[in-house]
Amino acid sequence: MGKEELREELLKQLHEGVVEFEEDQVKEAAQRVLDEGLNAYDAVMNGLAAGMQEVGDLYDQHEYFVPEMLMAADALYVGLDILRPHITLADLGDKPKGQVVIGTVQGDVHDIGKNIIKMMFEVAGFTVHDLGRDVPLEKFVEEQLNTDSEIVALSAMMTTTMMGMEKVIKMIKEKNPNVAIMLGGAPVTSDTADLFGADGYAESAGNAVQEAIKMIGRLREMQAK
Amino acid sequence: MSKNGTAKIIFQPSGRRGEVEKGINIIEASRRIGVDIETLCGEKMVCGKCKVRIEEGSFEKFGVVSSRDHVSQWHEEEGKFITPDQKEAGYRLACAAEVTGDLLIFVPEESRAGKQVVSKAARDIEIKWNPAVKIYTVTLIPPTFEDPLGDFERMTQALEKEHGLKGLNIDWFTLRDLPNIIRKDEWTVTAAVWMDREIIKVWPGKVEDYYGIAIDVGTTTVAAYFCNMRTMEVLDTVSMMNPQCKYGEDVMARITYHMQNPGGLERMSDDLIEGLNDLIKKACEGTHPPKKKKKDKNGKIVKDEDGQPVMMEAPEKGKTYLRLEPSDIVDLTMGGNTAMHHILLKLDPQYVGLAPFPPVVHRSLDIRARDLGININESSNIFVMPNEAGFVGADNVCVLVTEKPHMSDELQLIIDIGTNGELVLGNKDKLISSSCATGPALEGAQLAFGMRAAPGAIERIKIDPETHEVDYKVIGRDAWLKYSKPEDMKTKGICGSGVLDVLAELYRTGVVEKSGRFSKNQKSNRFRKNPDNPRQKEFVIAWANETSIGKDVVITQKDIRQIQLGKGALYTGCKLMMRRMGIDNVDKIKIAGAFGTHVAKDKALIMGLFPDCDLDNVMSVGNAAGDGARVVLLNRAMRDEANWLSRNVEYIELTVEKDFEQEFMESMQIPHMKDEFPHLKDLVPEEILHQK
Numbered sequence: 001m002g003k004e005e006l007r008e009e010l011l012k013q014l015h016e017g018v019v020e021f022e023e024d025q026v027k028e029a030a031q032r033v034l035d036e037g038l039n040a041y042d043a044v045m046n047g048l049a050a051g052m053q054e055v056g057d058l059y060d061q062h063e064y065f066v067p068e069m070l071m072a073a074d075a076l077y078v079g080l081d082i083l084r085p086h087i088t089l090a091d092l093g094d095k096p097k098g099q100v101v102i103g104t105v106q107g108d109v110h111d112i113g114k115n116i117i118k119m120m121f122e123v124a125g126f127t128v129h130d131l132g133r134d135v136p137l138e139k140f141v142e143e144q145l146n147t148d149s150e151i152v153a154l155s156a157m158m159t160t161t162m163m164g165m166e167k168v169i170k171m172i173k174e175k176n177p178n179v180a181i182m183l184g185g186a187p188v189t190s191d192t193a194d195l196f197g198a199d200g201y202a203e204s205a206g207n208a209v210q211e212a213i214k215m216i217g218r219l220r221e222m223q224a225k
Numbered sequence: 226m227s228k229n230g231t232a233k234i235i236f237q238p239s240g241r242r243g244e245v246e247k248g249i250n251i252i253e254a255s256r257r258i259g260v261d262i263e264t265l266c267g268e269k270m271v272c273g274k275c276k277v278r279i280e281e282g283s284f285e286k287f288g289v290v291s292s293r294d295h296v297s298q299w300h301e302e303e304g305k306f307i308t309p310d311q312k313e314a315g316y317r318l319a320c321a322a323e324v325t326g327d328l329l330i331f332v333p334e335e336s337r338a339g340k341q342v343v344s345k346a347a348r349d350i351e352i353k354w355n356p357a358v359k360i361y362t363v364t365l366i367p368p369t370f371e372d373p374l375g376d377f378e379r380m381t382q383a384l385e386k387e388h389g390l391k392g393l394n395i396d397w398f399t400l401r402d403l404p405n406i407i408r409k410d411e412w413t414v415t416a417a418v419w420m421d422r423e424i425i426k427v428w429p430g431k432v433e434d435y436y437g438i439a440i441d442v443g444t445t446t447v448a449a450y451f452c453n454m455r456t457m458e459v460l461d462t463v464s465m466m467n468p469q470c471k472y473g474e475d476v477m478a479r480i481t482y483h484m485q486n487p488g489g490l491e492r493m494s495d496d497l498i499e500g501l502n503d504l505i506k507k508a509c510e511g512t513h514p515p516k517k518k519k520k521d522k523n524g525k526i527v528k529d530e531d532g533q534p535v536m537m538e539a540p541e542k543g544k545t546y547l548r549l550e551p552s553d554i555v556d557l558t559m560g561g562n563t564a565m566h567h568i569l570l571k572l573d574p575q576y577v578g579l580a581p582f583p584p585v586v587h588r589s590l591d592i593r594a595r596d597l598g599i600n601i602n603e604s605s606n607i608f609v610m611p612n613e614a615g616f617v618g619a620d621n622v623c624v625l626v627t628e629k630p631h632m633s634d635e636l637q638l639i640i641d642i643g644t645n646g647e648l649v650l651g652n653k654d655k656l657i658s659s660s661c662a663t664g665p666a667l668e669g670a671q672l673a674f675g676m677r678a679a680p681g682a683i684e685r686i687k688i689d690p691e692t693h694e695v696d697y698k699v700i701g702r703d704a705w706l707k708y709s710k711p712e713d714m715k716t717k718g719i720c721g722s723g724v725l726d727v728l729a730e731l732y733r734t735g736v737v738e739k740s741g742r743f744s745k746n747q748k749s750n751r752f753r754k755n756p757d758n759p760r761q762k763e764f765v766i767a768w769a770n771e772t773s774i775g776k777d778v779v780i781t782q783k784d785i786r787q788i789q790l791g792k793g794a795l796y797t798g799c800k801l802m803m804r805r806m807g808i809d810n811v812d813k814i815k816i817a818g819a820f821g822t823h824v825a826k827d828k829a830l831i832m833g834l835f836p837d838c839d840l841d842n843v844m845s846v847g848n849a850a851g852d853g854a855r856v857v858l859l860n861r862a863m864r865d866e867a868n869w870l871s872r873n874v875e876y877i878e879l880t881v882e883k884d885f886e887q888e889f890m891e892s893m894q895i896p897h898m899k900d901e902f903p904h905l906k907d908l909v910p911e912e913i914l915h916q917k
Contacts, residue, residue, distance in 0.1 A: 061760045062782040065741055065789065067890045067898060107579030109880045112889065134580055157662075159286055159477040160578030163484055187477075191288035 014047030021071035030082040040086035048079045052123045056206030099149035103131030105164040110157035116205045124209045156185040166196040180215035233327045236260040238470035251319035259774045268320035273306030275319040280329040286478035295326030331471045357861040358556040362431045365412040395424040396604035425604040439854035442561030451508040463508045468500040476564035480578040494571045512547040514540035554601035558858040560610040563618035582615025611871035616660035621647045623853025635812035642818045650802045656874045661798035666787035674718040674778045681717035686726040690734040693749035715773040722823035729831035732895045793893035817849040833896025
């Protein structure tokens, strides 16, 4: 088997392993990538991440659900743990995609949805600052300023806590109007996002990352002007 | 905001919603969305049966800003049926008003063609007679120059002497009635005494029977039990939709309405109190003879000056009527979830909606009826049940005083299913409670064709494992589809009990896999991609020709996911509580809630609503919350017990329990990702039950 063929084969195994949540298959393939001296970054982006993107797509179609999503995530992390230490700075030559501050707003202790979105961001190459759940509203503002993140992603599972989002948006935009803010969570609709003055709305995990990338694009255009 | 040309419409209280093109009238919109509004005249503005109310304001929960300007102009004809007051309140004829923008529309009971089926009948439960209000009759010696003692003291002296009641007080309102009542029947008087402390009503002469009402204020339905306080007999059960439904379907939406709208709390409270007063009136009307239109000798209907028919009583032969009035009701008890409790009492509910969800008050309250504006005997006190926690409220305390798990050796798991599931586990040694966000899907709301339990709602389903053909039954028709002409079914949607059947049957017959995903191995043309959205897969339950809405009634992959979330939350709650108690199984599972009465136990087990157990140990206890309100009405000792229970059941917040995420995830599968279900052995084929 030629080197290129082998690469294709291992990428396919990583991809499939994530989609089918076969942790052992992912583990083996990731180890072979290292043993055969193949590029770890390539394996992460074109194997694992590509697989996770397919999972995100299946989730959007309701083909996959929370359990499948979380099981796929487990498989993904098995591979990441093996490959990540071997990614060199040279691999990251092209700028990282961006930074995200993420958290579930004050008064809300639900965080499964937030964790899935967080993972999708990581897969897509974002640096994620996770504030956890029941996060005091000021904390989002602070963390955004400290990290200079382009995106703040707010999650709420209850209508009552959703109301806190409006306040956070105001607080952040006052300090830094160029931050892109996106909302997600069961009670949130694109209408509420508009109403609260958010820049984006994520209906589901797969859609969150694409929405975020779009938002950063808009942001950069604005800054370039 | 909606796209140009279409408008978002939400009908309350059914909660059905959809988008329609602008320019059609509200009747047409209701048909497309599957809501039945009465139209006797065929939309000619002649019968006035289709009155609806257009709500005004921003409703975040639904994502609409509804306005009276979002319908076409007022027609003069509407004035024949809608009074100026009603017009002011936003009433229109649904056939006259055309949609020009987003709307939240309230369809009043009388305009609804299909009436909601409310199952909150009273159950036989054992109650020890010891009411908070008791009545005593005394005959007094009239005053003389030698003995000119005041009326009140004269009466209390006699009450002390004959009945041992010491240090009695009297409410000022009752005192004002006293002098005349005491003299009306030769100085014989009957006094109603509250908690051996205060006289709250006096009647002339000897009275034996007296009356009280126990009310369960549910988020969606309010039920009242009208009781004879002497015999403990339930005279009547009356119910209504909670008039607050228009502000939002679930408690969170109502709390939000309060947070967003100045005066919102008062509005919601006043609406409920007005509704309660109507309900009490309705209960009393049931003790009067029915009325019919008065006819003259020629059989012509007699009309009054305004042209309205004159009504006359038409008592049934041989029947006696109690002819009670609201002022005859001397005691009233009330239970409800914490949010309903707070909103009714105008206590700020916003902190109940934010973690860690503390209620304003735990202990029970005695509130003068007139202070609350409830029209019963004005000196009476209303007993409001205590709360356990923010999400386990007075309604759950009601369940506990009825089911008494704290008196039992057996380990009981009590599941009260509503929009919010409340769970209690334990026995005489220890009790714990928790709540889980089951969401509206288990009650049939928010599914593509979900609806409340009303005629036309699918409540039972059977799927043939060989052909995947569907047979079903709708509310309001006894015959199953198999024995009916398709056009006689008049199917509209799927209600709560149907929802459980659907998932259990889809799984049992292999239409969906354990994961909840539609299987690749389909045997009928019922499985398809949605014609308008090929990414959405769906399964047809009822073909368009069986429905009254002219559309196939389907269950979508997304619907299945919603149901899985709800059942997963409930299962996780049960399991984590059992783990907290260190037990693997319970002796008894009791399903409460109006919903509980309709649940098929086997279907609930198949879909994995709770951990595996012997179906013989699963029982439905009906509306235990309403029964509990009745218990404290008739037994005052249970009021103390309710307070004790509210503080001695340990509340556990499940979402912060260790492994919650993992457990929740596993519980979403059918019946569960890993847990064994030996009791499904004969109910589900081997290859389905043990699929990978």
